[in-house]
Amino acid sequence: RSVGHRAARRGNARASRASTLYYRIQRKRVNTPSRPVMMSRGLRTSLIGQTLATRTFSALRRVSTAPSAAASMPGRIPLFINNQEVDSKSVHDMPVLCPASQRILGHVPIATAEEMEAAVDAARAAFPAWSATSVSNRARVMLKLQALIREHTQELAELLSSEHGKTVDDAKGDIFRGLEVVEHACSVPSLQMGETMQNVATGVDCHSYRVPLGVCAGIAPFNFPAMIPLWMFPMAVVTGNTFVLKPSERVPLTAMYLAELTRRAGLPDGVLNIIHGTHDAVNFICDSPHIKAISFVGSDAAGSHVHHRGSANGKRVQANLGAQNHAVVLEDADPQAVVSALTAAAFGAAGQRCMAISRVVLVGRAAACLPELVRKASALKLGAGLEPGSEVPPLNSKQAKERVERLIASGVRDGAVCDLDGRNAVVEGYPNGNWVGPTIISNVKPEMELYKEEVFGPVLQATRASFPVPARVQR
Known part of the structure; x- marks a missing residue:
């Protein structure tokens, strides 16, 4: 039985709450099948060691997917500062919910201003030594990191599926796309090469060098908990920068697991730091004079805010915003290929992909x-991400479900035809899940709200055209 069950039998309710799901393995005994050490008040994702990791993720699966499970309240998710999990002193937090069952997986704290400053200070302190580290030694850390990600893909995918909702297979794809960037980071010796030009003017040669900026930051969305953080920090740190990551408050567990893997890979103290929060954390990143560059992925409104506010403070800002992705099917297309491709592209991950x-x-x-x-x-088949055979997972939040259903209703109200209505979907055993089934709406016009908005759900809008030219115009 788990530590939490034993604690409950002893009457220690607080210990039970803190330990039912999450354990921390002592770092000095991390590779032995030793008994895990309970950490009060804190989620600890140092889940390395095959036997213990398997047991822990089995417990996580039971609680996160079974609505009838008698789950104790898990503890708070820590910050990651200076290569250590740090319990936040914040009095404000948010629950991390399983999208299929609404079970609470943990509580994410809204980091205080002092804690966010501490993360930046740790990154600043680490920068001189890390930027002076040889390129080959920085690449070796990435080589170890990619090996660790491969080794722990299954556990990481199950954790990702539990907090995001996507299927385990889709979660593995999420991880693999991030892993590709870690592999690319291993080629940093060639990426860091500068350029020379002789005789730019008489007796003048020009030499250019690629040098790190300093502290960089990443603001990641909820829909790819592994891929997008792995798109951000590996390239930044391998080129000599230090990093502060703010994962989405909806899916913080995957980022914390990745942080533990970077620690095991040998990334020095302070090179990677993780803070949790919402608007205040975003504004802190935009305003901090010590953060030199920001990478953002998310909605149009949030991205525009980050771009303008960060740029106004003299930062380099890379902002990747919403997308309106169209497919144009010509008359000579193979119908079976069209149906197969559109089904996967529109409804995979419940449409919660930037390129859906x-x-x-x-x-x-x-x-x-x-x-x-x-x-x-x-x-x-609609189903929880950890359930075998599931093809369309739940949406990540109740708010997302309500928004998608509202946009479907607006399209019907404006004259579109709902050929397949996924509203009011029911999944046996999961009455509280954020379910919206595959929805197909035809006769959609460009002036409709449904057409103008990025739905970000399992909704495919169909428009007919008589020949290719109008199809291009409607894009």
């Missing part, structure tokens, strides 16, 4: 594939 296809323009006879598309989409 949310609109399809059917040119001429291509409109004949719409009934088959409806049939195949209606056959997709």
Whole structure:
């Protein structure tokens, strides 16, 4: 039985709450099958060691996917500052919910101003030594990190699925796309090469060098808890910068697991730091005079805010915002290939992908594939991400579910035709999940709110065109 069960039998409710799901393995005995050490008040994601990791993630699966499970309240998720998990002193926190069952997986603190400053201070203190570290030694850390990610992909995917909702297979794809960037970071010796030009002017040669900026920051969204953080910090740190990461407050556990892997890979103290929070944390990153560059992925509104506020403070800002992704199907397209491709592109991960296809323009006879598309989409299986056979997971939050349903209703109200309605979807055993089934809406016009907004859900809008030119115009 788990430590939490033993604590409950002893009547220690606080210990039970803090330890039912999460354990910390003593670092000095991390590779032995030793008994895990309970950490009061804190979530600890140092889940290395095959036997203990498997046991812990099995417990996580039981609580996060079974609505009837008698789950104790898990503890708070720590910050990650100076290579240590740090319990926040904040009096404010938010629950991290399993999207399928609404079980609480942990509580994420809203970091205080002092704690955010401490993270930046740790990054500043680490910068001189880390930037002076040889390129080859920085690359070796990335080589170790990619090996550790491969070794722990299954555990990481299950954790990611539990907090985000996506299927385990999709979670593995999330991790793999991030792993590709870690692998790319291993080639830093060639990436860091500068340039020379002789005789730019008489007796003048020009030499250019690639040098690190200092402290950089990343603001990551909820929809790719592993991939996007791994797009951000590995390239920043391997080139000699230090980093402060703010993962989405909805999915902080995956980032904390990755932080533990970086520690095991040998990343020095202070090179990577993680803070948790919402608007205040974003504004802190934009305003801090010690942060030199920001990488952001998220919504149009938030990205525009980060771009303008960060740029106004003299920072380099890379902002990746919302997208309206169209597919144009021409008359000579293979109908079966069209249906298969659109089903995966529109409804995979419940449409919560930056590059999900949310609109399809059917040119001429291509409109004949719409009934088959409806049939195949209606056959997709909704289910919790950790359940075998699930194809369409829940949306990540109740707010997302309500927004998607509101946009579907607005389209119908404005004259669109709902060929397949995924609202009011029911999944046996998961009455409280954020379910919206595959939805196909035709006769959508560019002036509709539904067309103008990025739905970010399992909704495919179909528009007919008589020949390719109008299809291009409607984009």
